[in-house]
Amino acid sequence: MTIHRFKTVLLAACVAGGTLGVAASSSATSIDDILDVGKQRTAEAKTSQAKIDRLADETRDLLSDYKTVMKQVDGLRVYNARLERQIANQERRIKDIDESIAEAAVIQRQIPPLVGRMLDGLEQFINLDMPFDLDTRLGNIEAVRSNLDRSDVTSAEAFRQVLELYSIELQYGRGIESYPDTISVNGVDREVDILRVGRVSLVYQTKDGAETGAWNTSTQSWEALSAGDYASAVRKGVRIAKKQATIELLNMPVAAPEAN
Numbered sequence: 071m072t073i074h075r076f077k078t079v080l081l082a083a084c085v086a087g088g089t090l091g092v093a094a095s096s097s098a099t100s101i102d103d104i105l106d107v108g109k110q111r112t113a114e115a116k117t118s119q120a121k122i123d124r125l126a127d128e129t130r131d132l133l134s135d136y137k138t139v140m141k142q143v144d145g146l147r148v149y150n151a152r153l154e155r156q157i158a159n160q161e162r163r164i165k166d167i168d169e170s171i172a173e174a175a176v177i178q179r180q181i182p183p184l185v186g187r188m189l190d191g192l193e194q195f196i197n198l199d200m201p202f203d204l205d206t207r208l209g210n211i212e213a214v215r216s217n218l219d220r221s222d223v224t225s226a227e228a229f230r231q232v233l234e235l236y237s238i239e240l241q242y243g244r245g246i247e248s249y250p251d252t253i254s255v256n257g258v259d260r261e262v263d264i265l266r267v268g269r270v271s272l273v274y275q276t277k278d279g280a281e282t283g284a285w286n287t288s289t290q291s292w293e294a295l296s297a298g299d300y301a302s303a304v305r306k307g308v309r310i311a312k313k314q315a316t317i318e319l320l321n322m323p324v325a326a327p328e329a330n
Contacts, residue, residue, distance in 0.1 A: 125264060166182040181225035182218055188232045189215050193238065200285050201240075202264060203249075210235055241288045243269045248311035255283060256293045265307045271322040275304045 147198065183217070189211055196207050214231045217223040220272040249262045253274060262274040272285040274292065282301045283294040300323055 080236060148288050156243060178225050181229055185218060186215075187226070187230050188236075192232075192235060200266070200287070202247075202266045202272055206293070207239070210238070242266075245305070246311050248308045253292055255294065263308050265304055267307065267320070267322055270324050273300065273307075273323060274305050275284075275301070275308065279305060 131267070180279045188226060193208065193211050196204070214228065217228055217231065218278055246265075246267050248263055250261070251274075252259055253264075254260075260274070260276055263275050265271075265273050265275070271281065273295075275282045279301060281294055282304050283292050284300075285291075286293045300321065303321045306315060306318075307320050310317055310320075
């Protein structure tokens with residue numbers, strides 16, 4: 071009876087030992103699996119982190135590109151706004167130019183008659199003025215008048231030439247000059263030196279200085295003057311005009327204004 075129980079206990083012990091061995095082996099297998107899963111998750115976590123880092127870098131690069139593009143867009147907006155203002159100004163200028171061209175055609179047709187009237191008025195003025203440099207002054211008028219019929223002379227050029235003649239006439243009232251000329255005094259031709267002081271006095275003196283005279287605006291003729299009163303002054307004025315003497319005050323005959 072005792073022996074049988076021992077065998078039973080031994081058998082139970084063997085069975086229990088086998089069960090423990092199986093359990094130990096199963097436990098070892100589960101730990102390895104857990105470790106493998108942990109390693110796999112760690113590897114996946116590294117891979118995911120690498121993706122996250124790459125996406126973060128790409129996002130940062132895209133954000134930088136976006137900011138750069140937005141700056142360019144803002145610059146283009148400012149540039150386009152300025153171009154629009156410039157285009158608007160150019161359109162206004164084009165409109166003004168078109169209107170000016172239309173008006174210029176009308177003005178151009180009116181210039182030749184205006185130039186003709188200006189020349190006629192200037193010629194009349196010269197004929198009524200003191201008779202100095204008549205050949206030159208009247209010759210300039212005829213030269214400009216002949217240009218009006220030339221096809222190669224524009225209306226603008228003809229108008230400019232007339233204005234130049236008016237400017238020359240204006241200068242005559244501010245200077246002093248002397249030149250030789252032949253004049254008629256009481257029906258007798260004389261070789262004289264003419265002295266012009268602006269437009270206030272026009273006198274003459276014969277080459278030998280024996281006779282001195284002045285232009286009388288009332289009678290429109292030359293009249294002899296007292297040699298003792300003006301001979302020396304006229305002689306000195308001729309020398310001043312020829313730059314042979316220094317400028318000084320001169321006692322010259324001046325026509326007094328007439329009362330109306």
